[in-house]
Amino acid sequence: MDEAALRHARSVFPWLVGASQVVGLAAVVLTGVWMGHFRGGFAWDGSALEFNLHPLCMVLGLVFLQGDAILVYRVFRNETKRNVKMLHGIIHLLALIISIIGFVAVFDFHRAAKIPDMYSLHSWCGMATMVLFCVQWVMGLLFFLFPVASSWLRASYLPIHGFCGVMLLVMAIGSSLLGITEKLLFSIMSTYSLFTPEGVLANVLGVLLLCFGVLLGYLLTREEYRRPPNPEEESLSVHFKTLTEGGSPTTP
Numbered sequence: 001m002d003e004a005a006l007r008h009a010r011s012v013f014p015w016l017v018g019a020s021q022v023v024g025l026a027a028v029v030l031t032g033v034w035m036g037h038f039r040g041g042f043a044w045d046g047s048a049l050e051f052n053l054h055p056l057c058m059v060l061g062l063v064f065l066q067g068d069a070i071l072v073y074r075v076f077r078n079e080t081k082r083n084v085k086m087l088h089g090i091i092h093l094l095a096l097i098i099s100i101i102g103f104v105a106v107f108d109f110h111r112a113a114k115i116p117d118m119y120s121l122h123s124w125c126g127m128a129t130m131v132l133f134c135v136q137w138v139m140g141l142l143f144f145l146f147p148v149a150s151s152w153l154r155a156s157y158l159p160i161h162g163f164c165g166v167m168l169l170v171m172a173i174g175s176s177l178l179g180i181t182e183k184l185l186f187s188i189m190s191t192y193s194l195f196t197p198e199g200v201l202a203n204v205l206g207v208l209l210l211c212f213g214v215l216l217g218y219l220l221t222r223e224e225y226r227r228p229p230n231p232e233e234e235s236l237s238v239h240f241k242t243l244t245e246g247g248s249p250t251t252p
Helices: 003-038 053-075 081-113 121-145 151-187 197-221 231-244
Strands: none
Touching (some): 053 081
16 A cells, blocks of 8 residues: 555544444444333343343443454554553453343343243354353453463464454344344334334444444454554564464454
8 A cells, every 4th residue: 555545544544433433332322212212211120121231231242342342453553552452351341241231131031021041043143142252351361461371372363363353243243133133023013114213213223233343344454554563563473473384463
């Protein structure tokens, strides 16, 4: 990429990041409005109001916060890697805690209402995403934040960790879209074709989730937005080259 194109790409970077945050926050707010206004609000009593916490926590935790945790490596690409790692891990921890609350809420509701667990495609995809997310967080903690593995293992796992992070974000968005569809099918399908406000809101939420994923996908895959090499990463690259016969890793 020539210098002029690089300057242009970097000049639009703040606008793209800002757009991703506006879209992501709008998705969280719309989820809250849907569950709070159209579905009756929130509670922690085993009722349907407790179930309403599930979609809100999932969109906030596994979609918005997980996406932001990945994005910090682009936004703070010139900051100290150790500090960025800490921020990356802390945001992921918040996403994990909020997501666990959402999972407990839905299982609590199912138990109180005597509804079977894990019967739908949404629940299967959601559980797979949650389990893999926990594994990914623990592996990142052990390999990078408080590394107990050798440099050779860290270097070999680095591209896998980066790929899995993006894959989990895609899975979380896909699971959320399945959940929206499931909610529409069971709750308002009889009036959905009449363009009721609740149905329109659900459609807009789905579009926002897709747009959030597209924006983050663009920001995460553009080479000019990657972190520049630093001594720590160069040290990993030396070990990684022995694995790839002359290749070098890309930074997360």
